[in-house]
Amino acid sequence: xxxxxxxxxxxxLNQLGLRMTPQRETILEVFRELPKGxxxxxxxxxxxxxxxxxxxxxxxxxxxxxxxxxxxxxxxRELELAEGHKHYExxxxxxxxxxxxxxxxxxxTIEFKSDSVLKVSMKTSGREGFHLLDCQLTIHGVCVEAxxxxxxxVPQEWSCxxxxxxx
Amino acid sequence: xxxxxxxxxxxxLNQLGLRMTPQRETILEVFRELPKGxxxxxxxxxxxxxxxxxxxxxxxxxxxxxxxxxxxxxxxRELELAEGHKHYExxxxxxxxxxxxxxxxxxxTIEFKSDSVLKVSMKTSGREGFHLLDCQLTIHGVCVEAxxxxxxxVPQEWSCxxxxxxx
DNA sequence: CGCTAATTGAGAACAATTAGCGATATTCGT
DNA sequence: ACGAATATCGCTAATTGTTCTCAATTAGCG
Numbered sequence: 001x002x003x004x005x006x007x008x009x010x011x012x013l014n015q016l017g018l019r020m021t022p023q024r025e026t027i028l029e030v031f032r033e034l035p036k037g038x039x040x041x042x043x044x045x046x047x048x049x050x051x052x053x054x055x056x057x058x059x060x061x062x063x064x065x066x067x068x069x070x071x072x073x074x075x076x077r078e079l080e081l082a083e084g085h086k087h088y089e090x091x092x093x094x095x096x097x098x099x100x101x102x103x104x105x106x107x108x109t110i111e112f113k114s115d116s117v118l119k120v121s122m123k124t125s126g127r128e129g130f131h132l133l134d135c136q137l138t139i140h141g142v143c144v145e146a147x148x149x150x151x152x153x154v155p156q157e158w159s160c161x162x163x164x165x166x167x
Numbered sequence: 168x169x170x171x172x173x174x175x176x177x178x179x180l181n182q183l184g185l186r187m188t189p190q191r192e193t194i195l196e197v198f199r200e201l202p203k204g205x206x207x208x209x210x211x212x213x214x215x216x217x218x219x220x221x222x223x224x225x226x227x228x229x230x231x232x233x234x235x236x237x238x239x240x241x242x243x244r245e246l247e248l249a250e251g252h253k254h255y256e257x258x259x260x261x262x263x264x265x266x267x268x269x270x271x272x273x274x275x276t277i278e279f280k281s282d283s284v285l286k287v288s289m290k291t292s293g294r295e296g297f298h299l300l301d302c303q304l305t306i307h308g309v310c311v312e313a314x315x316x317x318x319x320x321v322p323q324e325w326s327c328x329x330x331x332x333x334x
Numbered sequence: 335c336g337c338t339a340a341t342t343g344a345g346a347a348c349a350a351t352t353a354g355c356g357a358t359a360t361t362c363g364t
Numbered sequence: 365a366c367g368a369a370t371a372t373c374g375c376t377a378a379t380t381g382t383t384c385t386c387a388a389t390t391a392g393c394g
Contacts, residue, residue: 014361
C-alpha cells in the first residue's frame with residue numbers, strides 16, 4: 001500500500017490537536033477503495049455512502065469539511081477538471097502520481113504519468129524556496145470523437161501549438 | 168505583439184456568425200494592457216472597469232458571458248489557482264506560455280516557463296488523439312514566508328517529495 | 335437604410351459551498 | 365476506566381460565484 005492508512009491519519013490529526021472520528025475514517029476508506037482513475041465530488045461521496053452504506057451516512061457539511069481538511073493535510077488531491085465542481089482523489093506518492101488530459105467538449109478524462117513534470121516541479125519550487133505539496137499538469141484538448149461529432153470549431157491560434165518543434 | 172488584436176478577434180467572431188461589440192473590445196483591451204503576471208476574475212474585471220473607465224461599465228452577466236466565450240475561442244486562459252473563483256489571462260503562444268507556482272497559504276503566485284512541460288503535453292495529447300488546446304502545470308506549495316509565519320504544520324508524506332531523485 | 339438575429343443589462347434563479355449553533359463524542363490526564 | 369475540556373457533528377440558513385430569462389438594443393449584411 002502506498003498511501004495513508006487510518007493509523008497514520010489518526011496520529012497526524014492528533015499532532016495537530018484534531019481528532020479521529022468515524023466519519024473521517026469512513027471517508028478515507030472510501031477513497032482508498034476507489035478504483036484507479038475515479039475521483040469524487042462532495043455530492044458524489046455523499047450519495048455513494050447513502051447507497052453503499054446508509055448506516056454510515058455522513059452529512060454534507062461534514063463531507064465538505066473533511067474533504068477540505070484532508071486536502072490540506074495532503075491525504076487528498078483536489079482536482080479542477082472543468083466540470084463546475086471540485087473532485088477529489090487520494091494523493092499518492094511518486095510511482096502512482098499522475099496528471100490529467102481532459103476533453104473540453106465531452107469531459108472525458110485520461111490519466112497519465114510524467115517524471116519530467118515532477119522534475120520540473122521540484123526544480124521550480126526549490127528555486128523559489130517553496131515547500132512542494134502537489135503538482136498537477138492539466139492538459140485541455142478535444143478528443144477525436146468530439147471532433148468528429150462536429151463540435152464547435154476549434155480556433156487556430158492556440159498557445160501550445162506554438163511550442164518548440166524539436167524533440 | 169504576440170496575441171490577438173481587435174481585428175483578428177472581430178473576424179474570428181464573424182466567421183462563427185458572432186458579432187464584435189464594444190463590450191468585447193473593451194474586455195480584450197483590458198487584458199492586453201494588463202501587466203505581466205496579473206490575472207483577473209469576473210468581479211475583478213467588473214470593478215476594474217468601474218474604477219478606470221466608468222463610462223464603459225459592463226454588466227456582470229456580459230462579463231461572465233464574454234469571459235467564457237473568449238476562453239472558448241482560445242483568446243483567454245482560465246486559471247484555477249485555488250482561490251475559489253476562476254481567474255483569466257491572455258492566452259499567449261509559445262515563448263510567452265507559462266505555468267504557475269502557488270503558495271497554498273498566502274496565495275502568492277509565481278509564473279514560470281517550461282519547454283519540457285509543453286513537450287510532455289504535446290506528446291501526451293498526440294498519443295491519445297487529442298487536439299491540444301492548452302496545458303497548465305500548477306504547482307502547489309508553501310512559500311518560505313508563510314512557513315516562517317508558522318502557518319499550520321506541513322504534513323510529511325506528500326506525493327511529489329517521492330519523485331525520482333536523479334536528474 | 336432596413337431587416338434579422340446576436341447581444342446586452344438587470345434581476346431572478348441556481349448550485350456548490352460555508353457559517354452558526356446547540357448537541358454529541360473523542361481525547362487525555364488521572 | 366472516568367470525566368472534564370473541547371473538537372466535531374448534523375441541521376438549517378446564508379453566501380458565493382455563475383447562469384438564465386427576457387425585453388430592449390445593436391451589429392452585420394444586402
